[in-house]
Amino acid sequence: MEQEQAIGAKRVWESVKLYTVKCAKCSKWRLIPTKEKYEEIRERIVERSFLCDTARAWRPSVSCNEESDVKQDDSFLWAMDKPRIPQTPPGWQRILRIRAEGGTKFADVYYVTPSNKRLRSMVELSRYINEHPHLCEGVNISQFSFQPPVPLDEKYIAKRARSTTHDTSSTPAAGFMMLSLDSPERETFNDGLPSRWFVQTTEKMPAEGAVAADDD
DNA sequence: GCCACCGGTGGC
């Protein structure tokens, strides 16, 4: 039997590095330790408000009296995520890729299948499920959502290809990211933004992987 | 040659 050797070969790089959710009571940001936990919270945030108390499950000492885990300043790129996105089925990955600043879109969502195939849309997904029933037992399309987050800083996206040719040294959006969830209390944000999830990245990163090594 | 990334567009 061939192992999953091939799986490690393809590197799938998630833009989001950090996840945070806002306490519905004190409005402070609490970091979420894992993507899995974050997805669990995100799925049910509307029904179950997130509180600092919730974070005690992994951080017993935390309370509303403590300072926010993260400051909402511009050292990060923040994006609002959507609630009710289903938890990713076991064996699959839901990947968020943030695009470079100044483009026409903010982010792409895709799923990586148990056989390490990258799917870009519901069309591709349902085709895959049909063609690989043995890999997709107990899985159906209601468990998937390609809904991307939106940038908190709307200037991140160029509204449209404009005549103004700005020669930005367009930095790759790759960086440390933080995905965070606002409290679900109010239904409308400032300009009727639909939900209150956020993603953050740090400032510019030189390039993917460039930082890691001191060379050799 | 592959595939990550981006823009175009058709359907709503």
Added chain:
DNA sequence: GCCACCGGTGGC
């Protein structure tokens, strides 16, 4: 007007 979908392509 928006956005889901997918084709093109540039960089590896």
